[in-house]
Amino acid sequence: xxxxxxxxxxxxxxxxxxQMEVHALDGVxxxxxxxxVVAIMGPSGSGKSTLMNLLGCLDRPTSGNYLLDGEEVHSLxxxxxxxxxxxxxxxxxQSFNLLxxxxxxxxxxLPMRYAGVDKKERIQRASAALDAVGLGDRMDHxxxxxxxxxxxxxxxxxxxxxxPAILMADEPTGNLDSKSGKEIMELLLELxxxxxxxxxxxxxxxxxxxxxxxxxxxxxxLIEEDK
Amino acid sequence: MNLAQAIREALESLASNKMRSxxxxxxxxxxxxxxxxxxAVGVGAQDTITGSISGIGSNLLFVxxxxxxTEVSRIEPLTLADAQALLDQFQAPSVNKVAPVVNAxxxxxxxxxxxxxxxxxxxxxxxxxxNYAVTEGEFITQEQYLGNASVVLIGPDVADKxxxxxxxxxxxxxxxxxxxxxxxxxxxxxxxxxxxSQDNVVMIPLSTAQARITRRGSDRVDMILVNxxxxxxxxxxxxxxxxxxxxxxxxxxxxxDFTIFSQQDFVSTAKTITxxxxxxLGGVAGISLLVGGIGIMNIMLVxxxxxxxxxxxxxxxxxxxxxxxxxxxxxxxxxSLFGGVIGIGLGWLIAFVVGRIAAASGTxxxxxxxxxxxxxATIFSTAVGLFFGxxxxxxxxxxxxxxxxxxx
Numbered sequence: 116x117x118x119x120x121x122x123x124x125x126x127x128x129x130x131x132x133x134q135m136e137v138h139a140l141d142g143v144x145x146x147x148x149x150x151x152v153v154a155i156m157g158p159s160g161s162g163k164s165t166l167m168n169l170l171g172c173l174d175r176p177t178s179g180n181y182l183l184d185g186e187e188v189h190s191l192x193x194x195x196x197x198x199x200x201x202x203x204x205x206x207x208x209q210s211f212n213l214l215x216x217x218x219x220x221x222x223x224x225l226p227m228r229y230a231g232v233d234k235k236e237r238i239q240r241a242s243a244a245l246d247a248v249g250l251g252d253r254m255d256h257x258x259x260x261x262x263x264x265x266x267x268x269x270x271x272x273x274x275x276x277x278x279p280a281i282l283m284a285d286e287p288t289g290n291l292d293s294k295s296g297k298e299i300m301e302l303l304l305e306l307x308x309x310x311x312x313x314x315x316x317x318x319x320x321x322x323x324x325x326x327x328x329x330x331x332x333x334x335x336x337l338i339e340e341d342k
Numbered sequence: 343m344n345l346a347q348a349i350r351e352a353l354e355s356l357a358s359n360k361m362r363s364x365x366x367x368x369x370x371x372x373x374x375x376x377x378x379x380x381x382a383v384g385v386g387a388q389d390t391i392t393g394s395i396s397g398i399g400s401n402l403l404f405v406x407x408x409x410x411x412t413e414v415s416r417i418e419p420l421t422l423a424d425a426q427a428l429l430d431q432f433q434a435p436s437v438n439k440v441a442p443v444v445n446a447x448x449x450x451x452x453x454x455x456x457x458x459x460x461x462x463x464x465x466x467x468x469x470x471x472x473n474y475a476v477t478e479g480e481f482i483t484q485e486q487y488l489g490n491a492s493v494v495l496i497g498p499d500v501a502d503k504x505x506x507x508x509x510x511x512x513x514x515x516x517x518x519x520x521x522x523x524x525x526x527x528x529x530x531x532x533x534x535x536x537x538x539s540q541d542n543v544v545m546i547p548l549s550t551a552q553a554r555i556t557r558r559g560s561d562r563v564d565m566i567l568v569n570x571x572x573x574x575x576x577x578x579x580x581x582x583x584x585x586x587x588x589x590x591x592x593x594x595x596x597x598x599d600f601t602i603f604s605q606q607d608f609v610s611t612a613k614t615i616t617x618x619x620x621x622x623l624g625g626v627a628g629i630s631l632l633v634g635g636i637g638i639m640n641i642m643l644v645x646x647x648x649x650x651x652x653x654x655x656x657x658x659x660x661x662x663x664x665x666x667x668x669x670x671x672x673x674x675x676x677x678s679l680f681g682g683v684i685g686i687g688l689g690w691l692i693a694f695v696v697g698r699i700a701a702a703s704g705t706x707x708x709x710x711x712x713x714x715x716x717x718x719a720t721i722f723s724t725a726v727g728l729f730f731g732x733x734x735x736x737x738x739x740x741x742x743x744x745x746x747x748x749x750x
Contacts, residue, residue, distance in 0.1 A: 173658060173743045194662045201660020208747070212655045216358050228347065229660040273659070 119182070120280050120313045121147040121170065126179035128165050128336075139165040141336035142179070149280075150311040152304065154324040157333035164285075166333065167317045171206060171283045172199045184280040201229050205274030205312075207303075209286035211266045213258040213273075219245060220254040223273045230277060244272035248302060264295030271302060281313045282306075288323060300326055345672075352672040359645075363677065366641045370681025370726070371688055373631025374719045378689020378711060380627040381718075383696055384620025386709035391612045395605060397532065397540075399472045401438075403568040403579060404603040405587070417599040418591040422548075422561035427586050428568060434582040436575040441471040442563040444551050450500060450544060451517040457503040461518065461544050463551025471569045474545075479512040479527025486526075487547040492554075494523040498531045499542040518544065521554055576604050628722075634681065635726035642674050642734035653738050654746025663739040670738050674731025675724055682723035686716055 128140040140162045147153055157163040168174040169181060172188055175196070181189045184203050191199065206212075213222045223241040232240070245254055248268040258266050267287060274282055284303060288296030300323060307314045316323060324330050332340040356363040407420050425442035428434055444463040449456055468474065469481040476495065486493050494516065501508045504516065514525045523546060532540040552558065570579040580602050587593075587600050646653070653666055693709035700707040 168744050171658070173747070194664075197657060197660050197662045200658060206658050208655075212651065212658075212747070214652060214655075216354060225656070226659040229656075229662070229665060277660075 118149040119146045120149040120151075120184055121145075121315075122180075122182040123170075124180040126166075126169060126176050126181060128162075128169065128174070129177045138336050140169070140176070143333075143336075143338055144179075145331065145338065145341060147281075147313060147315070149313055150307070151329060152307050152314045152327045153316070154327040154330045155315065155317045155333065156319055156324050156330055157339070158319070160335075161333040162336040163317050163333050165336075167283060167285055167315075170281070170315060171204050172196045197229075201226060202277060203280040205277070205279040205282040207267065207270050207274050207282065207284040207287045209289040211258070211263075211270050211290070213266055213269055215258055218255050218257055219250060219261065219269045219272075222258070222269055223276050226273060226277045240276055241272070244276045245269070247275070247306070248272045262295070263291050264298055267291060267295070267299050268302065271299070271306070275306065275310075275312065279312070281315055284314065284316045286318055286320075287316065288318075288320065296323075348668050348672045349676065351669065352676045355645075355673060356676060362641060366637050366677050367681040367684065369634030369637035370631065370678050370723055371634075371685040373627065373634040373726075374682045374685025374723050375688030375692060376627035376630050377624055377719050377722070378686055378715055379692035379696070379709070380623035381620060381715040382689065382693035382709035382711045384616060384623050385712055385715070386693075386697070386707055387619065388613060388616035389710060390707045391616055392609045395608045395612060397473075398605065399567070399569065400605075401570040401573050401576065402471070402605045403570060403576070403583060404605075404608075405566040405568060405583060406601045406603070407564075407599070409598055409601055412597065414593075414597045414599050418593075419562045420564075420566055420587075420600065422563060424587060424590060425563065425566045427590060428566065428583055430586065433586050434579070436571050436579040436582060437568055438571045439467045439471050439569040441465055441468040441567040441569070442548060442565070443468065443567065444548060444556050444558075444562075444564045446551065446555050448518050448544070448555065450496075450504065452504040452514065455504045457500060459497070459500050459542050459544055461546065461551065461555060463548040463555070464545050465548050468545070468567070471567050474532075475530040476527040477530050478509055479525070481527060482545065482547050487549055490549045490553055491547055492521065492523045492550060493526040493546065494518065495527040495529055495545040496525055497529045497541040497543040500544055501528055518546070519555060576606060580604060631723065631726060634723075635678070635730040638674050638677050638727055639730035639734060641677075642670060642731055643737070645673070646670065646734045646738040649738075650741065650746050650749040653741050654743050654749065657741070657743035658747060666739040666741075667735045670735035671728060671731050674735070675727040678723045678727025678731075679720075681727075682720050685723065686711075686719055689715075689719070 124144050126140055126143045130137045130139055143166065155163050155166060169176050172183065176189050179189065180187065183199065186199065188196065188199055220238070220241050223244055224237045227237045227240060242254060245251055248271050250265060250268050250272065253261060253265060261269065287299055287303065291299060303314055304326065306312055316327065318324055330342060331338060405420065408417055422442055425440050428437055428440045442465060446461045447458065448461040449458055464482060465487055466482055466484050474481065482493065482495065496511065498508050501511060505511055508528055511525050511528055515522050516525060552561065568579065568583060570576055583602055584598065588598065591599055593599055656666060690711045693711050697707065697709050
């Protein structure tokens, strides 16, 4: 029996804009196995951001079921969702989203602060995570003192520091030059190989998608292709 | 997140926008400083006034003619005989000494110099009842009182005005209302009071005043001062005095034609007045604290808007509503706490300067910065920070993570 880390069943998200109902997601069902690398693609307006928000527990579906790592998350309240995000989801954003005034180390520590990890362990784990992404010598640098690729590495370290069940990367290479972009992709894939972290990459870059074994294509809120 | 961390983060965040933080804090500084200074001035005024009332004498009752609270058909004047009757050991055992007085405003002349002052016609017991002493000469004696002597005691202010000195005056003759009086003593300085200077006064025997200054005939007096034996007998003494006067004046029931004030009544009246003054001053100052609080709210709202993405990120990383709420509340509380602490210093400084100015202008008045005022201001300013921080913090805490992350 395959080990599903994500199971969605008829996931729908409907936004009401005035009189109009917009079906951003119109019934999406799929499973993702633990350790899989999946790209989610689709043109703008296809619902891929909405899907990412739902999978990342940033938002709740209008209807449908979503099982993340064995937990039903579609009916949780805001704080329970925050807790799930903290423990089970790591985020890598297109624009890095690091705290500009904090050092790399402090940025990586942040998720553990919300998890209530004590200071000693935080520093130890954050240092290890920064080592793992190759920034062991840059821990005390602030984001402004780092290159784009290095900033994204810090973000990856931050995403992984709580050992999440899934790593959601939203256009992780979108703001990077091609060389740094390639390095980040290599880093993510290497982490997947080494640690077995489930990797979900939302992108419209065909090059990125081609490096994953599986691609889910969305169009108009429905799965167009899943291979 | 524990509190120490929250405070450290709040400090970092405030430090990253120094000018803005300083200006916001300034609003609270001015508010708290004003509250502290105003309360200090109020309390100082209260202390000065009650102090000067207590300085009049001890365990005093003041008996006046007339009744201010109820309408009375017939009002008998107070007389020397009334005063004498109050000394009855059996009807008024708690009365120690009695000093009837008459008052008049007079002009005193010496060698072409003249000054306006208040004249008090007194009996020898007045010295004990009012704690008056002389720096030279002697107080009015029983013989002088009985003999309608044309002698006068002059207050130090009068001495300064007429003679430019306070000693060697016994034996000089001054004219009061055109009549010659021989100086037999100079009064010790009692300092200023809320009722005008107690030093700008002349005293002559009561009998002389009745005969030659007020010329009201018979033995009418303006006021009777009663010195009570013990402080805890004030109420009892008041009742005894009232009972004696009622029977002597044959008043109808409930129609007393006299009024008895105790020193305590004056003190409490003065306290009420200065209390209202203090509340008023504090209230005006409180408004500026309120304005400072609104300043905090304003800046926190700006801060929340500016940091929408940061809030979104924190939420994505697992921050609960409470975490965000605490983060922003800590920032606003820090602003107001700093403002409060600096404001206390400022308020103390203002109070100190006011005290110096008062001292320089000859008014004995010391503003007092009480611990309670400091506590009040600290608690109040932090509460202001919390209260005005609550709305922005709540707004931050309730941001949808999806919306916040998308915010440009």
